Amino acid sequence: MLHTKVLLADDDRNVREIIRLYFNKQQIELLEADNGYAALEIARNDSPHVVILDVMMPGMDGFEVCKEIRKESDVPIIMLTAKEEEFDRVLGLELGADDYMTKPFSPRELVARMKAIFRRLHPREVEETSTCLSFKDLKIDRTRREVTVKGEIISFRPKEFDLLVQMAKSPGSVFTREQLLEQIWGYSFFGDIRTVDVHIKKIRQRLSNLDYDPVQTVWGVGYKFEAQP
Numbered sequence: 001m002l003h004t005k006v007l008l009a010d011d012d013r014n015v016r017e018i019i020r021l022y023f024n025k026q027q028i029e030l031l032e033a034d035n036g037y038a039a040l041e042i043a044r045n046d047s048p049h050v051v052i053l054d055v056m057m058p059g060m061d062g063f064e065v066c067k068e069i070r071k072e073s074d075v076p077i078i079m080l081t082a083k084e085e086e087f088d089r090v091l092g093l094e095l096g097a098d099d100y101m102t103k104p105f106s107p108r109e110l111v112a113r114m115k116a117i118f119r120r121l122h123p124r125e126v127e128e129t130s131t132c133l134s135f136k137d138l139k140i141d142r143t144r145r146e147v148t149v150k151g152e153i154i155s156f157r158p159k160e161f162d163l164l165v166q167m168a169k170s171p172g173s174v175f176t177r178e179q180l181l182e183q184i185w186g187y188s189f190f191g192d193i194r195t196v197d198v199h200i201k202k203i204r205q206r207l208s209n210l211d212y213d214p215v216q217t218v219w220g221v222g223y224k225f226e227a228q229p
Helices: 013-025 036-046 060-068 088-093 109-123 160-170 177-185 194-208
Strands: 005-009 029-033 052-054 079-081 101-103 132-135 137-140 146-149 151-155 174-176 213-218 222-225
Touching: 005 013, 005 213, 013 029, 013 109, 013 177, 029 036, 036 060, 052 109, 060 109, 060 146, 060 194, 060 222, 079 109, 109 151, 109 177, 132 160, 137 160, 160 177, 160 194, 174 177, 177 194, 177 222, 194 213, 194 222
Parallel strands: 005 029, 005 052, 052 079, 079 101
Antiparallel strands: 132 137, 137 146, 146 151, 174 222, 213 222
């Protein structure tokens, strides 16, 4: 979800603030509107990748905004509401919304829903193009789920392997612990964030035969994978 631009239209300042704080950690650009008219203007002028609409907004409600956007764009739309009536969910979907979430909700779940929509709409864009990642004395075969260090296959536990692959796919990119939790464990994980640190320690131990440490700590932020010493 890096470099994704999201429009959030909600007249509840607290909801916008919670989502803004979480999106900042995920490096997701957030455009904000507190009413339907402002949301429609931003949607037309700033071309967001995703639109999140609260149903109950002053001036123009979320249903009306959704209807107007659909006349001009196929941008993914997620509806938010404090209501649980089936009628509201059905109406939103009939007007062209791609998904529906009832308040209160987890920002991590919201990101997961957005990813699910992208996978449905753009399956080729999210498909992995390479099954093997090769670096100095290190090879990661994603199909076989094997890690080879200096020609020797090293045993990895499933989450350790997934975590290593996630970082190795983007050498030099810095990942926060929150990002790694969401990407590897999923939005439903509510354990200790230090779980990531424990798995990183295990990964380093398994790669200790390398002449360099490919998993680097970025103090105060998280971790990154370095392809070269």
